Amino acid sequence: MSTAIIDIEHVVKRYEMGDEEVYALRDVSLTIGSNEYVAIMGPSGSGKSTLMNMLGCLDTPTSGKYLFNGANVAEMNDDDLASIRNKEIGFVFQTFNLLPRATSLKNVxxxxxxxxxxxxxxxxxxxxxxARVQLSDRMGHKPNELSGGQRQRVAIARAIVTAPSIILADEPTGNLDTKTGHDIMNLFRDLWKAGNTVILVTHEEDIAQHARRIIRLRDGRIESDITNHNHA
Amino acid sequence: MLRLSEFQESARIAWDSLRVNLLRSILTTAGIVVGVVLVVLMGWTIGGLNAVWEQTISIIGKDMLYIDKWDWTGGRNWRDVESRKDISLQQAALLKSRMESAEYVIPLARKWGGSVVKGNSSLMCSITGTTADYANTSAATTLAGRFFSPTEEHSADRVVVIGHGVYKSLYPDGNAVGSILKINGSPFRIIGVLQKQGFLFMDFIDNQVFIPMMAFRAVHGFFDRSFSVGLKCGSEAMLDIVRTEAIGHMRAIRNVPPDAPDDFSINEMKAFDQQAKNIRIGIWVVGMGLTILAFVVGSIGIMNIMYVSVTERTKEIGIRKAIGARRGSILAQFLIESALLCMAGALIAFPIAQGIVAGARFLAVDVLEQEWASVISPLIPLDLLGIAVVVSIIVGLLAGFLPALRASRLDPVEALRYEQ
Structure with missing residues (x-):
């Protein structure tokens, strides 16, 4: 582990649902350094989506501290957050989230x-x-002219094009068959080996096993945080 | 600050989304189309009226003053005017002998509600007796033949110069000159036809005939008649000088005490300016009312469709926000889309408005043969197009603002989760 990119201390995220208060995250502390390969795991309702949104600067904590490269995200306004997302974070989504009417090149x-x-x-x-995701021959294609695996590779190209500090992937293989999912995971491994920081959010054990570090969440708290020596 | 790259991107997205929903876009702009058509038509109509009005007063003569017992525009108390003494021919002659600043002093005797008879058909018109000097006014320009000469005037020849309205009514096939008309039973030979002078509410001017003053006395008499005196000033700059001099002479001639008001009126074409202005204001008010109504209806339609567009593209907004679009970028994207939509409406409106304008002019000039309409331009002036484009863009920005604001404030997490 080298310098910390992400430093979360005692973060709480609370939602108001009618009269009821729902805690999605209760006192989570976490540090992620440069060139780590982390999987965040947990059953649904464990708070992993909330944590991912938080890490991705799509959302801010109710209380606690979130330092991203030393800057306090909790105090940022919408435009500052947009700027961080733009420059420092590359998102990869389960449903790819490409713009349907734009070509691969335009999306990237x-x-x-x-x-x-x-x-x-x-x-x-x-x-x-x-080119890094081996799609040089599909630059003029629109998403509906591409296979699922190709779409996800376009999404990965979009995530890395700004050379972000972290790549944040939310169930990146969830909509893909096993073989294609495997190819995508190899791509993440290559990106990690090339020096990128990769954070996976998944509920699939075998996907999580690709990572070097596995963080398990349950009921809004970190249940375990282990180094994975058997990573694939 | 919005970066140029974002602006281009926004314009491109906006264009794409309009293209994809082409029919919906066109239907949405209907209100804007109507508004722009109305603005353009109103501007064109007012411009046309101005041209026609200019034409009218320049033909009748901007440099003419008329001394009358009556006030043309009826601005004064009717009883005061009624009780004024008639202006006699002797007074007119005295004025003529004293006036120095006017080019011509032209006495006129008028028989309103007279008639001329051609064969079996008779036409109501006014009969005007005058001198040969009248030939020197711009109103005496003839379409055919000539005005009567001093010789004809002095010998009270039975010759008549007919106004354009009389000509059109009695001689639809032309060839009026040389023909005989009866005025109060006496035969007069037509020696000239005047060009069209009066447009709009002034066309009664064309419904008169001119005969030598002494011939007028022979057919209608001078008894109980108030004369007018036309003063040709030579130029508009001379109007004030001539008016002042004429007032002085007339007061002396008619023995008006120094502290009493004038017992005559000095009339000029400008008196009708106010009426022409009122017509223009009337058109403007009605046109503006309709235009604003159309734009309000149109902008509600635009606002509605923009809300639909924002909702449909919630997911897209989420994606854009996730990868770094700031509020301003999203706001701009939808404002540009809305403005483009309205501008497209304006662009659709132009050919429609141009078609209506060309059609209206064709109808007036070629079908109804109203040659006065030919002074109106068949083309919509460019500055009107510019105004219409600017107005439609502003309407687009206003109508699109609330939907765009909503889009810009969407929570990225919520927006990303949105599924259609």
Whole structure:
């Protein structure tokens, strides 16, 4: 473990559902360093989605501290959070979440658009990212012209195009068959080996086994946090 | 600050979404289309009226003053005017001998509600007796033939110059010159036809005939008649000088005590400006009312469809926010879409408005043969198009603001979870 990218201390997330208060996270503390490969596991309702949204700066804690590269996310406004998501976080979703009417290239370029990168530079970097996921021959295709595995690789290219501090993948193989899921996991392993920090959120044990560190959540608390020596 | 790259992206997305929902987009803009058509038509109509009005007063003569017992626009107390003494021909002659600043001093005797008879058909019109000097006014420009000469005037020849309205009514096939008309039983030979002068509410001017003053006395007499005196000033700049001089002479001639008001009126074409202005204001008010109504209805439609668009694209908004779109970027995206939608409405409206304008003009000029309408432009002026585009964009921005604001404030977590 080297320098901490993510440093969470005593984080609580509370929702109000009518008169009832629901605790999605109760006092979670966690540190994730550069070039780690972490899986966050837990049954549904364990708070793992909430934790992922928090780590991804899509949501802010009710109380507690969240330092991202030393900056306190809990105190940021919407636009600051958008800027962090844009530059520091690459999202990969279970349902891919590509824009259906845009080509692979345009989808991958999108984060760079919001980063204010010039058109030429955008295209160059998007092409590079697509090459890294072996999709150079599918740049002009729209999502509905691609297979599930190809779509997820476009999504991964989109996640890495800004060279973010972390890649945050939420059930990345959940909509894929075993073989394709395996290919995608190999891709994450390659990204990790190339120096990226990867955080997986999953409920599948064999997917989690790809990671070097496995954090298990239950009822909004960390149940265990172990180093995985048998990683695939 | 919105970056250029984001702006281009927003414009591209907006364009895409309009294209994908082409029919829906077109239907949505219907209200805006109507609004823009109305704005353009109103502007064109007012512009056309101005042109026609300019034409009318320049033909009748901007440099003419008329001294009358009556006030043309009826601005004064009717009883006061009624009790004024008639202006006699002797007074007119005295004025003519004293006036120095006017180019021509032209006495006129009018018989309102007279009639001319051609064969078996008779036409109500006013009969005006005047001098040959009248030929020097712009109103005496003839379409055919000529005005009567000093010789004809002095010898009280039975010659008549007919106004355009009389000509159109009695000689639909042309060839009026040389024909004989009877005025109060006496035969007069037509020697000239005047060009069209009066447009809009002024077309009664064309419904008159001109005969030498002494011939007028022979057919209608001078008894119990108030004369008018036309003063040709030469230029608009001379109007004030001539008016002042004429008032001085007339007061002296008619023995008006120094502290009494004038017992005559000095009339000029400008008196009708106010009426023309009222017509324009009337059109403007009605047109603006309809336009605002159309834009309000239109913008409600736009707002509605933008809410639909925001809802349909909740997921997309979530994705964009997750990968770094800020509130401003999303706001801009939907505002641009809304503005483009309205601008598309304006672009659809132009050919429609142009078609209506060209059709209206064609109907007036070629079918109804109203040649006065030919001074109206068949094309919509460019500045009107510019105004319409700007207005439609503003309406788009206003109508799109609330939906865009809602989109920009969506919670990314909620938005990402949204499934259609």
């Amino acid at each position: 370029e999108l984060p760079l658009v919001y980063a204010g990168v010039s058109a030429e530079e955008r295209t160059r970097r998007a092409q590079e990212a697509l």
